[in-house]
Amino acid sequence: VGIAIAFSHQGLTITWAFSCTLVIYFFISKLLRARQESLMVMAEFGMLLTKIDALGRKKHKFIDHSQIRNVIINEGIISNKVIFYLAVVVDGEEKLTLPFEHHYPRYMTLRHIYCGVRCVLWGDTED
Numbered sequence: 001v002g003i004a005i006a007f008s009h010q011g012l013t014i015t016w017a018f019s020c021t022l023v024i025y026f027f028i029s030k031l032l033r034a035r036q037e038s039l040m041v042m043a044e045f046g047m048l049l050t051k052i053d054a055l056g057r058k059k060h061k062f063i064d065h066s067q068i069r070n071v072i073i074n075e076g077i078i079s080n081k082v083i084f085y086l087a088v089v090v091d092g093e094e095k096l097t098l099p100f101e102h103h104y105p106r107y108m109t110l111r112h113i114y115c116g117v118r119c120v121l122w123g124d125t126e127d
Contacts (some may be wrong), residue, residue: 039099
């Protein structure tokens with residue numbers, strides 16, 4: 001009986017510790033998630049990506065014009081839905097750079113952003 005009680009107590013402690021860890025992880029991930037994401041494109045210079053988290057901290061990433069190979073609209077699957085996202089193909093990087101990692105604007109909004117970025121960077125006027 002003493003061993004069973006000790007084992008139950010230990011199991012309860014582990015479950016409680018795991019639950020607390022999970023709750024803390026949930027709150028931290030919400031705080032660090034980007035609250036605002038922005039993209040600024042400058043002709044002949046490149047693009048500046050800015051992310052602001054829930055605590056107000058800013059994170060900037062500048063991509064030089066000479067390193068940008070292409071800007072594309074891609075599609076992906078998250079859970080049970082198909083999303084469209086803007087991606088930048090950068091020289092020397094294996095992964096695509098996503099200006100909007102945590103927000104998924106509608107396709108028509110992405111299309112306007114896409115056309116604007118290409119117009120500023122390369123003078124494309126296609127619709």
